[in-house]
Amino acid sequence: MLNLLAYLYTFYAEGRNHSFEIAKRRDDLLSFNAIIIVSGDGLIFEWLNGICERTDKLQILENLPVGIVPCGSGNGLLASVLAYHKNSLNKKGFENRAIQLINNKEALSSKVNLMHIEAGERHMAAFLSVGWGLLADIDIESERWRSTLGQNRFTAGAIVRTIKLKTYNGSDQQKNANEIGVFSKNDAKAFVEYEKMLHRISGVLRIALENTPISLSSNYTVAHNYEQIKRVIEIATKLKFETVIDLYEMLTAPISKVMDKWFESDVLKATIATDGVIGFAASPFDAGTGYVLLHHVFGNLDNNPGSWGFVYGGMGAVSDSIRTVGQQLGVDFFNNSEVAEILIDDNVAKGVRLASNHELYGDKIFSNCTPEVTFNQIIKKGVIKDQNFNHSINNINYTSPVTKINVALSELPNFTSRPDAGKIQPHHQTTIHLNCESMEIVDNAFKDYKSGIASKRPVIEMTLPSSVDRTIVPENDSNAHVCLLFVQYTPYELATGLWSDEDKKNFVNRVFTQIDEYAPNFSKSVIGYDLLTPKDIESTFGITGGNIFHGGMTLDQMYWLRPSKNFFDYTTPVKNLYLCGSGCHPGGGVTGRPGKLAAIRALKDK
Structure with missing residues (x-):
């Protein structure tokens, strides 16, 4: 056996998806007699899925056996x-049988059926079973104990997951079709194809949004430009002409036009179209709203295209997690410490001065404030000499039409369309859109806004x-709930002047009364609320214009x-100063991408 192994070509899987890439890209696979995989099912899965990405997959699957x-x-x-074959894993001799395949393709072999699994934009080949929910979680989560517990990790994982049971809410396409079919049978069929179209586009768009913008310049090294060209090719290879046309339309057309092309029901068209105007001071009949919808589809939580999610413990838990990890790495945190100035000497960022006059110094300075706050408020006027840059920063549009209303409720909203008797139902765990039965209703709301x-x-x-997430309500109150309302359109200032307390109270009453039209118990269940107009969001959180995206999308x-031509790569005109917030690529949404890409850029600048 050792003599025979000496004639084998051997490669080692150096990490996740390494064997996938080898199977996908090697051009000499048919010169081998067989492939012997020394591993478990995971590496076999990677290998077969790599083969299935090839144009010659059928030829290879038929002629290249796997031992x-x-x-x-x-x-x-x-x-x-x-x-x-009426045999067992408990018997010895697997190594010899695998080696025999090199000389005899019929040696204890069996053809295996492959399943084609389609999950949104992701396509997979599977050979055993497809798991989702509890068992899949146990399998994946127990992986961390592989080196310590071995096969017993599954038992440990099952115990932990059983103690921490959770609800699994899957997508039910047939149920979607039934609901849409109430308004239009044709739309129920069209919706499936529409979703596929969005997933095709978002798959390509995600490559662009998850990486620093492509840049070819004589100022960069040959190696840098080579990597950029490789990315262009990667995107191009994923593009079918049909996808290019769909993408072009979504980028240029009003979302109303896209909806009219796909659907006939006003309710469905307007409900989907609201994702094209969320956080955007525009009507669904305005150009640019198609891209805003696409940006929302860019979400990809747990490999589910187009999905976003709730953060357990509330959004503050994200910051808490960052702090916890940072403290483990020896990072110092200064809470409730306003930065008064970025300290710059000879156009090099050196540190920051806090409002308390305490100064902190570092080799690299990162700002996740808006570009307006960073360059016009906490950097002294006149420090940045690049007038083209200053002009572009001063002309960023931060207009936001959104008022946030956070509400404490004594019970769940009970919708007349889905009576629930106080029990949590699937629709409570989704995004609920109201006052959007037609695009004309949305457009009229925008016209009011334009009138001030x-x-x-x-x-x-x-x-x-x-x-x-029940951790955000009192533990002893099983009926209590938190309701978050994202309401538009509301001006930064009213035509009559700044928002008064009376204006705010009247607006809240209007919103609650209109919610009562859908869920009659809503107003009477309100325990308390907090209203934040665009100006309130700006003054409370330091977000320019109250625009949660740090600038219009x-x-x-x-x-x-x-934020500016020539400075889209997280650098700034000030050496060692980087932007890492939503004001830089790829924009708004809690993706973590601006921070990650800014850090990668800073590491390259060592």
Whole structure:
């Protein structure tokens, strides 16, 4: 056996998806007699999925047998093949049988059916089973104990997950079709194809949004430009002409036009179209709203395209997690410490001065404030000499039409369309859109805003995070809930002047009364609320214009132009000063990408 192994070509899987890439890209696979995989089912899965990405996959699958030397925890595929041959994993000799394949393709072999699994934009080949929910979580989460517990990790994982049971809410396409079919049978069919189109586009768009904007310049090294060209090719290879046309339309057309092309029901068209105007001071009939919808589809929580999620413990838990990890690494944190000035000497950022006059110094300085706050408020006027840069920063549009209303409730909203008797139902755990039965209603709300008044019938986006996370409500009150309302359109200032307390009270009453039209128990269940107009958001959180995206998400303020031409790579005219907030690429949404990409850029500048 050792003599025979000396004639084998051997490669080692150096990390996740390494064997996938080898299987996908090697051009000499048919010159081998067989592939022997010394591993468990995971490496076999990677190998076969890599093969299935090839144009010659059928030829390779038919002519290149796979031998298995079982070194995994379960070795399920080999166990199944052996059982078919009335054999068992408990018997010895697997190594010899695998080696025999080199000279004899019929040596204890069995053809195996592959399943094609389609999950949104992701396509996979599977050979045993497809898991989702509890068992899948146990398998994945127990991986951390592989080196210490071995096969016993599954038992440990099952115990932990059983103690911490959670609800699994899957997508039910048939149920979606049934609901949409109430308004239009044609739309129920079209919706499936529409979703596929969005997933195709977002898959390509995600490559662009998850990486620093492509830049080819004589100022960069040959190696840098080579990497940029590789990325262009990667994007191009994923593009079918049909996808290019769909993407072009979404980037340029009003979302109303896209909806009219796909659907006939006003309710469905307007409900989907609201994602094209959320946080955006525009009507669904305005150009640019198609891209805003696409940006929302960019979400990809747990590999579910188009999905976003609630943070357990509330959004503050994100900051707490960052602090916890940072403290473990020896990072110092200064809470409630306002930065008064970024300290710059000879155009090099040296540190910051706090409002308390305490000064902190570092080799690299990062700002996740808006560009307006960073360059016009905490950097002294006249320090940045690049007038083109200053001009572009001063002309960023921060307009926001959004008022946030956070509400404490004594009970769940009970919608007349879905009576629930106080029990949490699937619709409570989604995003609920109100006042959007037609695009004309949304457009009228926008026209009110343009006239300088809060919309008479505002678009309301409601979420109920407490329907998923009970840690954010009192432990002893099983009926209490938190309701978050994202309401538009509301001006930064009214035509009559600044928002008065009376204006705010009247607007809240209007919103609550209109929610009562859908859920009659809403107003009477309100325990308390907190209202934040765009100006309140600005003054409370330091977010310019109250724009949660740190600048409008229009195409003229994205990619190479976010925040400014020539400074889209997280650098600034000041050496060692970097932007890492939503005011730079890829923009708004809690993605973590601006921070990660800024850190990568700073590391390259060592």
